Amino acid sequence: MSSDYSARHLSVLEGLEAVRKRPGMYIGSTDSRGLMHCLWEIIDNSVDEALGGYGDTISVTLHPDGSVEVRDRARGVPVDIEPKTGLSGVEVVYTKLHAGGKFGSGSYAASGGLHGVGASVVNALSERLDVEVDRGGKTWAMSFRRGEPGVFADSGTPSPTAPFTPFENGSELRVIGKVAKAVTGTRVRYWADPQIFTKGADFQTDELLSRARQTAFLVPGLGITVTDERGFEPHSDEFRFDGGIAEFVDHLAPDAPLTDTWRLTGSGTFTETVPVLSEHGAMVPTELHRECEVDIAVRWGTGYDTVMRSFVNIIATPKGGSHQTGFDQGMLKFLRAQIEQNARRLKAGSDKPEKDDIFAGLTAVLTVRLPEPQFEGQTKEVLGTPAVRAIVASVVAKAMAERFSSTKRDDKAQSALLLDKVVAEMKSRISARAHKETQRRKNALESSSLPAKLVDCRSSDVAQSELFIVEGDSALGTAKLARDSEHQALLPIRGKILNVQKASVSDMLSNAECASIIQVIGAGSGRTFDIASARYGKVIIMSDADVDGAHIRTLLLTLFFRYMRPMIDEGRVFAAVPPLHRVVVMNPGSKPNETVYTYSEAELGRVLATLDKQNKRYQDPIQRYKGLGEMDADQLAGTTMDRRHRTLRRVNLSDAENAGRVFELLMGNEVAPRKEFLIESSDRLSRESIDA
Structure with missing residues (x-):
């Protein structure tokens, strides 16, 4: 100031x-x-x-x-x-x-x-x-x-x-x-x-x-x-959308529908004591009557991913709060009661479904509107108003009961399909748990020995250990000499791994590269992933700084997003940032030459312009690294692997979501969106961006 x-x-x-x-x-x-x-x-x-x-x-x-x-x-x-x-x-x-x-x-x-x-x-x-x-x-x-x-x-x-x-x-x-x-x-x-x-x-x-x-x-x-x-x-x-959150659910849903999009609406009142400014300028505790309006759209699909969005007065609450807790409790309590009533037809026995069983394949948008909601902090990521929980739970139970008691043919058929899906999920979970407790699966993920190509580190301290996923054997040779063998492990992968966006789970498990990565990390995959069992504190994707390297990095992010998402949620997945160019600045006399690394064409242009302005000479042609294998061990260590000098880019959930979305568009089963994207984007193609 x-x-x-x-x-x-x-x-x-x-x-x-x-x-x-x-x-x-x-x-x-x-x-x-x-x-x-x-x-x-x-x-x-x-x-x-x-x-x-x-x-x-x-x-x-x-x-x-x-x-x-x-x-x-x-x-x-x-x-x-x-x-x-x-x-x-x-x-x-x-x-x-x-x-x-x-x-x-x-x-x-x-x-x-x-x-x-x-x-x-x-x-x-x-x-x-x-x-x-x-x-x-x-x-x-x-x-x-x-x-x-x-x-x-x-x-x-x-x-x-x-x-x-x-x-x-x-x-x-x-x-x-x-x-x-x-x-x-x-x-x-x-x-x-x-x-x-x-x-x-x-x-x-x-x-x-x-x-x-x-x-x-x-x-x-x-x-x-x-x-x-x-x-x-x-x-x-x-x-501009006139259909509201029902259209939003259809937009978000990642799979084919099992049920129609159902709207669950209602409202409730509550009282709360809040300080109100009086005419004399003093804050006086006052009991106020509030009304909370609830509007929810839900749809179950044939898949298993859960997509949940919650809002308070159109403000997104990505970390949930009392309204989402009420939704979870209301839905769990209602469907448990329905399964218990129909246990004989469903052959459910005395087992009770858990939240994951019910939310498998669910796409939901939850909105509540109320005056002066209590948030935790100005960023408004968590709703704190306690009375909202009971109101939302009540609205969910009442609206779902109306749907399940409907005499319409479609409603009855879809309600039955939903119960069948939840019970099937419950049985799968119980069966998997029993199977895991009785015997060890001798497959690619749980074999008794780690892959031979893993170059492990000596330290057993998970917080300090790092796993570098390296592109190719040539880069592995240089990385072996450049690494800190106490804390840094190396796992080479050959070429581009399987696109898991459209592959089945069995195809993913039978793919040698995917299986090796899951096995080396050691925490399982999918719903059974246990981050507490992960063998490394950081997983660092180290690929070449070219188009192929970006492609490999995106494939790996898609694998982590779909099967090891807690690693991304915890901020333990990173991308290494190797340099693109090496500029050797020649100093006069006996003074040693300087080395400057640049990470983009634009940065190289700025560096060279600065050197020209200072009348400094540099070796020409400029060395451009086409791959990690072209770097000497000391160069790779100093720029990409040494903790004191390197730059790491932390992968967040939006990076992984974007990777999944791009692969669904470019390599998924739906051809029409891909064709439309190629036609619309053709005029924006830059020849300079193609690594030829």
């Missing part, structure tokens, strides 16, 4: 200064994930308006200068003076923490924003933020620099580096134009502060499109347009 702040805004800046000092507390992190979280905060304000029935269009534009703009046609941020502070509504919303229209339940029956910090946090972490509001027949505007209101002296195009003059005696909400009386809405454009966010943090277009599509599913009739103007060819995507 600069030192020329005016005394008038000292209290505002004290609050926002806390945000700048500890941004992770409010947005989770300062990398691309935190940058995206800021964008969600602004978009969700517009979505909250749409949830209330105000406005049905939202547009998001990523500008070439790094800024992002969000527009809506809702009511517009209030522009009148807020009596307690004497500031305009716009300034209160964008400069005061814990201020907004989400507290008293008067302006919003249900909203994603509830802490009143979203807009002000984004403002505090922005180098510049501009707000324009259409309201009352006028267009009002205000600008901020790192949270402080003032005026930018723009010369044409708005820029965060333009001269800035802060307000001193009184803030001014400027009128910059006129609009029709019926036209209302808000436009927010901001530039993220490079002092806060890490170098390389960028808006992720795929993640933005996925979130926009998800929101359009959750708010039927809402149109969301995302425009990316940063590339050579700006492109725009628009999402």
Whole structure:
């Protein structure tokens, strides 16, 4: 923060200064994930308006200068003076923490924003933020620099580096134009502060499109347009769905349907005691009556994967919470009772199904709407309101009972199929457990000795040990000399392993390379995978830095995603980052030459340009590594394997999901989506990206 702040805004800046000092507390992190979280905060304000029935269009534009703009046609941020502070509504919303229209339940029956910090946090972490509001027949505007209101002296195009003059005696909400009386809405454009966010943090277009599509599913009739103007060819995507979460389930489902998509809806009331601000400015504990609306769409398929998405007021809760606990309990209790009633027909005996038996093949979208939900932290990943659990469980039990007691032929047939599937899963689980307890399977996964080609490490400390999956025998020879034999083990694989996306489990187990990887890691596969039995703390995929290497890495990620997913969930799978080029800088006299490694063509270009500018000579031609086997042992150790100097890229769940999605598209059984992708993408092919 600069030192020329005016005394008038000292209290505002004290609050926002806390945000700048500890941004992770409010947005989770300062990398691309935190940058995206800021964008969600602004978009969700517009979505909250749409949830209330105000406005049905939202547009998001990523500008070439790094800024992002969000527009809506809702009511517009209030522009009148807020009596307690004497500031305009716009300034209160964008400069005061814990201020907004989400507290008293008067302006919003249900909203994603509830802490009143979203807009002000984004403002505090922005180098510049501009707000324009259409309201009352006028267009009002205000600008901020790192949270402080003032005026930018723009010369044409708005820029965060333009001269800035802060307000001193009184803030001014400027009128910059006129609009029709019926036209209302808000436009927010901001530039993220490079002092806060890490170098390389960028808006992720795929993640933005996925979130926009998800929101359009959750708010039927809402149109969301995302425009990316940063590339050579700006492109725009628009999402609008009238079918709501039923369409969302059909979109998410990875397998053929066993049942139709069922809607389970209902509501419940509860009371909670919360502090409410009285007229005298004191917080008074008050008992309030709340209503919670529940809307769930479920569908069972012929497969075995479970896809579950949960939301509170359209805010995703990836780590669940009380609503998801209620769903799990309600569904488990109801289906257990149904199986017990039909035990004779189903030949279920006295055994009871477990959660995994019931959720096999389930695709579900769970949404609840309630005023002022309690989340764990500003990132809103877990719902904490305890009363929601019983309400959701009750709605699930009641709606499922209506479905199972229906006299319609389709409902009766699908209910019977579902019970058959659950019982079959239960029997398979019990049989597998008994089989495992009575005898050891002498197959590729549980043979008494490890593969001969494994070059193991000496240490038995799992936390410190690392398994490098190496591409080819030539790279293995170099890696043997480059490794730390105390902690680093090597497993070579020959060429490209099986594409497990469309292969059966038996084909995967009979594939020598897949079986070796599962056997060496030693924790099993699929549902029986036990991460506590894994023999290595890290698994590092070390493939060549070319197209084939990327292909092999993607195949391996697909294997881990489908059969050893807990390794990815725990953050124990990594990709090594070997260099592409080696530049030898020749120093004059007896001074030894310097070696510079680069990891992309763009980085090589920058390095060579810098050397030319400094009049430094370098060996020509530049050495380009076509494979790991071309590197000397000391070069491989210093750049890729030595813990003191290497760079590792941690694989997260979205990486693995993307790998699975790409392989399903490019190598799956469905031909039509692949043909459509090739036709649509042909004009974007870059010859330079082909490794020829």
